[in-house]
Amino acid sequence: MMTYGVAEERPVRGGAGEALRLASVTKVYEGVSSPVTALDGVSLVLESGTFTSVMGPSGSGKSTLLQCAAGLDRPTGGQVFVGGDELPGGDEAAVTRFRRTRVGFVFQQYNLIPYLTVTQNVRLPQQLAGRRGSREERRERAAILDRLGIADLADRRPAELSGGQQQRVAIARALAARPAVLFADEPTGALDTAGGRQVLELLRESVERFGQTVVMVTHDPVAAAYADTVLFLADGSLVDRLPNPTAEEVAGRMARLDDLAARRGRRTPAPADTQAATADTQAPTAGTQAATASTQAPTYPRPMTVKGA
Numbered sequence: 001m002m003t004y005g006v007a008e009e010r011p012v013r014g015g016a017g018e019a020l021r022l023a024s025v026t027k028v029y030e031g032v033s034s035p036v037t038a039l040d041g042v043s044l045v046l047e048s049g050t051f052t053s054v055m056g057p058s059g060s061g062k063s064t065l066l067q068c069a070a071g072l073d074r075p076t077g078g079q080v081f082v083g084g085d086e087l088p089g090g091d092e093a094a095v096t097r098f099r100r101t102r103v104g105f106v107f108q109q110y111n112l113i114p115y116l117t118v119t120q121n122v123r124l125p126q127q128l129a130g131r132r133g134s135r136e137e138r139r140e141r142a143a144i145l146d147r148l149g150i151a152d153l154a155d156r157r158p159a160e161l162s163g164g165q166q167q168r169v170a171i172a173r174a175l176a177a178r179p180a181v182l183f184a185d186e187p188t189g190a191l192d193t194a195g196g197r198q199v200l201e202l203l204r205e206s207v208e209r210f211g212q213t214v215v216m217v218t219h220d221p222v223a224a225a226y227a228d229t230v231l232f233l234a235d236g237s238l239v240d241r242l243p244n245p246t247a248e249e250v251a252g253r254m255a256r257l258d259d260l261a262a263r264r265g266r267r268t269p270a271p272a273d274t275q276a277a278t279a280d281t282q283a284p285t286a287g288t289q290a291a292t293a294s295t296q297a298p299t300y301p302r303p304m305t306v307k308g309a
């Protein structure tokens with residue numbers, strides 16, 4: 001199990017407070033044949049007003065991490081704090097209330113309601129949260145649509161919009177609820193380059209201008225490099241962190257992780273196979289993924305913080 005104290009090591013922006021904390025979060029899915037450990041004790045702290053990308057090979061637990069952090073899925077163990085308050089462990093209604101007031105989620109496939117207009121879609125979370133909608137909230141929503149360049153589309157329905165426009169509506173919807181954290185799972189995955197860039201600039205701007213906290217999963221190194229920090233997942237653990245990323249650096253580290261994942265995939269894992277997997281990476285004394293990742297990357301700016309490995 002490892003501890004990965006992002007903000008403890010380097011608060012990306014000082015003084016704004018803590019937006020998200022995960023303490024030893026695990027998620028085990030009861031698979032058909034055997035249980036799958038999708039998250040293996042993930043701990044992290046993200047400061048408010050920061051933009052974090054999450055990368056890792058397919059199946060490494062990125063979506064699970066986002067869904068557990070956003071209260072869309074329940075961790076098997078550990079705790080999640082959003083804006084300093086713990087995600088309630090109780091009934092579904094309590095979690096839903098918590099989510100509606102604190103968390104925004106942007107999906108790859110937009111998830112807009114087809115029979116509602118843009119304005120109605122953007123207003124929906126606030127309505128569901130029981131907010132009647134003050135004049136100020138209306139003004140703020142209009143300002144967000146304006147900032148996102150979709151004000152003139154306010155009365156259209158999703159089917160009358162391009163993919164990039166629909167994703168901007170989805171982001172407007174998430175931002176309008178003023179969440180403590182906005183999560184986005186591959187928000188550019190269904191968009192062309194130009195549409196993707198618009199969405200990324202928008203997320204970046206929501207951090208710069210509104211002090212929004214954003215956590216985004218992506219497969220694209222160029223997209224990841226819009227963030228302040230990139231976190232890398234492998235096999236359900238955080239194994240690396242890259243501050244002030246460039247697309248090239250991100251791509252380099254991903255290539256190494258993919259390589260490791262592919263090599264592990266080709267092997268038939270023995271029960272205690274971590275030592276053997278590590279041997280592939282010329283790390284004679286290392287027995288964990290974390291150590292493996294750091295030996296794979298001799299140019300990393302600082303060593304990993306690994307506790308209890």
Ligand SMILES: Nc1ncnc2c1ncn2[C@@H]1O[C@H](COP(=O)(O)OP(=O)(O)OP(=O)(O)O)[C@@H](O)[C@H]1O
Nearest residue numbers: 029030031036038057058059060061062063064065
């Ligand atoms: N509902 C589920 N039931 C069983 N196993 C699951 C379930 N959801 C995810 N998993 C497993 O958990 C692991 C992590 O899945 P997850 O979707 O978080 O990966 P990911 O990093 O988002 O991958 P991708 O890049 O392909 O989207 C995988 O091994 C996956 O098969």
Ligand SMILES: [Mg+2]
Nearest residue numbers: 062063064185
């Ligand atoms: Mg995923």
